[in-house]
Amino acid sequence: MDELTARAQTIYHRLLQTFGFPEWRKALSPVDELVSTILSQNTNDRNRDVAFDRLKAAFPTWEDVRDADPDDVIESIRPAGLANQKGPRIQTVLKEISAERGNLDLSFLLDMTVDEARSWLLHFNGVGPKTAAIVLQFSLDKPDFPVDTHIYRVSGRLGLRPETMTVEQAHPHLASLFDPSTYGPAHLNLIRLGREICHARRPNCDNCPLNDICPSSLTRSPGSTPDHLTL
Numbered sequence: 001m002d003e004l005t006a007r008a009q010t011i012y013h014r015l016l017q018t019f020g021f022p023e024w025r026k027a028l029s030p031v032d033e034l035v036s037t038i039l040s041q042n043t044n045d046r047n048r049d050v051a052f053d054r055l056k057a058a059f060p061t062w063e064d065v066r067d068a069d070p071d072d073v074i075e076s077i078r079p080a081g082l083a084n085q086k087g088p089r090i091q092t093v094l095k096e097i098s099a100e101r102g103n104l105d106l107s108f109l110l111d112m113t114v115d116e117a118r119s120w121l122l123h124f125n126g127v128g129p130k131t132a133a134i135v136l137q138f139s140l141d142k143p144d145f146p147v148d149t150h151i152y153r154v155s156g157r158l159g160l161r162p163e164t165m166t167v168e169q170a171h172p173h174l175a176s177l178f179d180p181s182t183y184g185p186a187h188l189n190l191i192r193l194g195r196e197i198c199h200a201r202r203p204n205c206d207n208c209p210l211n212d213i214c215p216s217s218l219t220r221s222p223g224s225t226p227d228h229l230t231l
């Protein structure tokens with residue numbers, strides 16, 4: 001095992017000890033997850049869920065959302081923010097899926113490999129690697145590692161990736177460091193670390209369970225190195 005993989009494993013187990021085994025919210029169908037993830041862009045989980053529930057309440061089926069007046073869709077998802085962008089994005093994806101498949105049933109993705117299913121999802125405008133990975137990992141139970149803004153930030157600070165690596169490059173890179181069977185809990189606990197401790201502006205290094213192995217920790221004196229022996 002190389003040093004980076006060993007570091008990832010140590011981080012994974014430390015976060016399990018600290019936060020416990022995280023549970024993903026109720027699994028959604030692939031189309032539900034796809035729409036929910038588009039709604040989640042640049043907002044928090046609560047606003048995403050409010051907007052998603054409003055959309056589902058306003059339109060009985062995804063076909064109804066697809067064919068609706070764009071202004072009605074925008075109005076129903078307003079709590080998620082950026083509704084003028086997200087509404088058309090959702091309707092375009094639903095239209096493109098319908099045009100290609102003849103319906104909005106994505107269960108055929110279950111018969112594809114992870115790489116095939118990811119490629120298929122990525123060819124739609126508005127579906128990036130994070131959205132595709134969330135649908136794969138949490139709806140289709142196919143292992144993939146979504147990298148959101150928190151995971152991108154903390155993985156850089158923790159030395160799990162080069163600082164200059166893009167978020168697109170970080171997806172396969174971080175996926176290679178964790179065991180596929182641990183992608184779900186690793187993803188969720190790294191997000192929790194980013195939300196609760198390793199804040200964007202003022203990381204709370206004093207109370208971080210990783211401060212002895214983190215190269216960016218503010219708790220060590222300048223010039224000292226992290227304790228690699230604990231990896």
Ligand code: SF4
Nearest residue numbers: 198203205208214217
């Ligand atoms: S030690 Fe500080 S910078 Fe490193 S992961 Fe923890 S909070 Fe973030």
